[in-house]
Amino acid sequence: QVQLVESGGGLVQAGGSLRLSCAASGRTDRSLPMGWFRQAPGKGREFVAAISWSGGSTSYTDSVKGRFTISRDNAKKTLYLQMNSLKPEDTAVYYCAAKNSGVFYYTEVSVYDYWGQGTQVTVSS
Numbered sequence: 065q066v067q068l069v070e071s072g073g074g075l076v077q078a079g080g081s082l083r084l085s086c087a088a089s090g091r092t093d094r095s096l097p098m099g100w101f102r103q104a105p106g107k108g109r110e111f112v113a114a115i116s117w118s119g120g121s122t123s124y125t126d127s128v129k130g131r132f133t134i135s136r137d138n139a140k141k142t143l144y145l146q147m148n149s150l151k152p153e154d155t156a157v158y159y160c161a162a163k164n165s166g167v168f169y170y171t172e173v174s175v176y177d178y179w180g181q182g183t184q185v186t187v188s189s
Contacts, residue, residue: 066090066178068160073183080150080187086143086160086180095138097163097170100145102156102185109159113145114169123169127153150187157182 072084099114113124113134122134133146143160161176170176
């Protein structure tokens with residue numbers, strides 16, 4: 065089992081920045097493909113960004129390209145999401161996720177095996 069704990073959420077004004085972190089523990093003897101997802105009130109969970117096990121490949125949903133950056137530090141077993149130029153429509157609970165197999169990046173919610181508890185990001189206009 066792998067446990068994931070997100071941190072770094074909060075309230076920020078439009079145009080501001082936040083950095084989310086996701087710390088992994090448990091059976092983390094090898095690096096896993098990971099991703100960030102978000103869920104706004106009344107909506108389904110949607111893909112935000114994903115990264116391969118090495119960090120060499122990344123993918124972003126169109127609405128965050130150029131504003132968000134996903135990265136990882138495998139030595140620290142930590143995943144990051146740097147969010148700049150935040151907009152009110154970015155308001156959501158943000159979740160990190162890990163896939164128990166594979167090496168590339170993955171954008172589908174259904175393929176991930178482990179999820180964190182989520183951290184709230186609220187962007188005021």
